[in-house]
Amino acid sequence: MKFVRQLGISALVLGLGAPFAGSLFRTQPRGLDLDSIARAIDEGTDHVSARQLAEWIRDRRPGLRVIDVRSPAEFRDDAIPTAENVPIDQLTKSHFAPGQTIVLYSQEGAHAGQAWVMLRSLGVTQAVFVPGGLADWHEEVLYPLLPANVSPAERAQIDALSHYFGGAPRIGAEQGSDVASAAMSGQRPRRRGC
Amino acid sequence: MNNLLIAGGIGVAFGCALECAGLGDPPKLARQFYLRDFTVLKVMLSAMLTAMLGAFWGGRLGMFDSAAFYVPDTYLLPQLLGGMVFGLGFVLSGLCPGTSCVALASGRIEGAATMLGLFAGVLLVGLAFPAIEAFYRSTPYGSLTLERLTGLPYGAMVALVTVVAVSVLAWIAKCEAGR
Numbered sequence: 001m002k003f004v005r006q007l008g009i010s011a012l013v014l015g016l017g018a019p020f021a022g023s024l025f026r027t028q029p030r031g032l033d034l035d036s037i038a039r040a041i042d043e044g045t046d047h048v049s050a051r052q053l054a055e056w057i058r059d060r061r062p063g064l065r066v067i068d069v070r071s072p073a074e075f076r077d078d079a080i081p082t083a084e085n086v087p088i089d090q091l092t093k094s095h096f097a098p099g100q101t102i103v104l105y106s107q108e109g110a111h112a113g114q115a116w117v118m119l120r121s122l123g124v125t126q127a128v129f130v131p132g133g134l135a136d137w138h139e140e141v142l143y144p145l146l147p148a149n150v151s152p153a154e155r156a157q158i159d160a161l162s163h164y165f166g167g168a169p170r171i172g173a174e175q176g177s178d179v180a181s182a183a184m185s186g187q188r189p190r191r192r193g194c
Numbered sequence: 195m196n197n198l199l200i201a202g203g204i205g206v207a208f209g210c211a212l213e214c215a216g217l218g219d220p221p222k223l224a225r226q227f228y229l230r231d232f233t234v235l236k237v238m239l240s241a242m243l244t245a246m247l248g249a250f251w252g253g254r255l256g257m258f259d260s261a262a263f264y265v266p267d268t269y270l271l272p273q274l275l276g277g278m279v280f281g282l283g284f285v286l287s288g289l290c291p292g293t294s295c296v297a298l299a300s301g302r303i304e305g306a307a308t309m310l311g312l313f314a315g316v317l318l319v320g321l322a323f324p325a326i327e328a329f330y331r332s333t334p335y336g337s338l339t340l341e342r343l344t345g346l347p348y349g350a351m352v353a354l355v356t357v358v359a360v361s362v363l364a365w366i367a368k369c370e371a372g373r
Contacts (some may be wrong), residue, residue, distance in 0.1 A: 004367070008360050014247045015356020019349035021254045084267075086336070095337050097264035 004060040032121045046116060049159065050136035051144075058164050065101045067091075069115045070106050070134075080105060080137055081165060088115055092122060102127035125126055142167030152186050161166045212237075220288025220304045227285045232366045239359045250352050265337035272330050275322040287311070340369050 040046040048056075056064050056081075066083040068075050075085035086094050088111055096102055102119065104127060106112040112129035119127045130136060139145070144158055146169050155169075162169050216222050225231035248301045253260030284290050289297055289308045297305025323330070341351050 008364060011243050011247060011356055014251060014359050015243075015353050015360070018247075018352035018356070019347065020252055021251075021349055085334075090336055093336060093342065095265045098262050111197065 020106055032117075036125070037117070037120055046128060047113075047131045048103060049131060050130050050140040053080070053105075054137075054161055055164060056101075056103075058161065061101065063097075064103065065096075065100045065102045066105070067115075068106070069104055069111055073168070074107065078134065080134065088118075091115055091118055096124045098126065100126060103130065104128070105130040105137070106133045106177040108135050137169075141165055144169045145172045146170065147172070209299060212293055212296045215302060216335070217293045217299045218302060218305070220297065222288075223290075223293060224285060224288040232370070236363060236366060239363055243356060243359045246352060246355060250348070265339060268335040268338040269331065270333040270335060272332060283308075283311075293317070 037046075053066070057114075058064065066080055068079050068083045068085045069088045069091065070085070071087055072085055075083075079085070081104070096119070102124065104115045104119075106111040106115070109129065109131045112133055113131070114128055116129045132139070142162060143163055144162060144167075146155060146158060148171065150158075158169055212218065216233055216235060223233055223234055226234040227240075245261070249260060249263070252258055261324065280290070287294070287308045289304060291312055293310065294305045294308035296307055299305070340355070342347050344351065346354070
């Protein structure tokens with residue numbers, strides 16, 4: 001009984017001492033490691049293409065976590081399968097386990113890029129973003145435009161990936177047909193880059 | 195591979211601790227719900243207390259990075275319903291998932307029956323998942339912690355939980371001594 005009482009008293013001492021122990025998280029005051037950010041951008045390890053992401057999702061890559069940083073309304077409207085919605089203002093409150101591969105995306109990529117920098121400043125180094133965002137997902141995965149001279153093997157590969165996610169590749173030869181078929185598939189042609 | 199070995203070691207220790215506490219015995223667990231045996235509450239509270247204080251002070255003293263801990267997301271309504279189903283199963287079978295493994299390992303047929311039901315339930319939910327996915331993902335609150343919910347500093351929350359847990363444990367000890 002004496003031992004149990006001692007245990008209880010030790011727990012109380014440790015518990016009551018906790019409010020005076022200062023901040024728990026070592027990572028909170030961590031600043032931006034600009035060198036590693038510059039290196040990641042330079043080497044291209046900061047981003048991943050929509051098609052690569054599609055292959056990761058299809059192959060059920062262990063620890064993959066796809067995060068949509070847009071608003072809940074936009075997320076409900078259209079999102080990449082398996083994605084979870086963490087709006088950009090909620091991102092700093094989320095927890096990310098070290099073994100996870102975090103893939104961020106937004107509508108066209110700018111917000112996802114900014115979210116990537118935010119996560120870096122929190123010490124999350126295992127994140128990447130999709131540069132073209134959901135728009136790239138539509139153009140590269142769901143409704144990719146196949147050139148007329150594409151090899152049968154490559155075409156089968158693109159076909160399979162597109163069909164896996166419920167899309168269908170478009171066949172085109174010239175620039176003009178791109179716009180026409182984009183209009184047919186119900187999407188607006190967009191300007192590249194952001 | 196190392197992680198798996200560590201997980202295996204922790205699992206063995208956890209199973210031993212549960213068996214030593216007598217939690218592989220369904221009638222003993224069921225008696226908790228009739229407030230006749232407080233072993234479950236004592237084991238749970240002391241485990242939570244030890245884990246919380248260990249996680250807090252370990253992080254504070256730089257033994258590991260507490261920010262890297264994975265906190266599961268809260269989905270309020272589905273988890274409320276899940277908790278009710280879980281509680282119902284717990285009191286009916288006298289075992290929870292962990293203790294059913296312990297009961298099976300110590301040769302109790304109740305453990306096997308509970309585990310069979312457990313896997314059948316998981317399979318059913320998996321098969322019905324397309325139908326229930328909307329509910330499964332409803333009322334999301336992100337990784338909700340007591341600290342975020344109350345707005346109190348982490349340390350204050352640790353102190354509060356400690357005081358409550360130690361008080362309850364002391365009260366149980368007093369009640370048991372009086373019997």
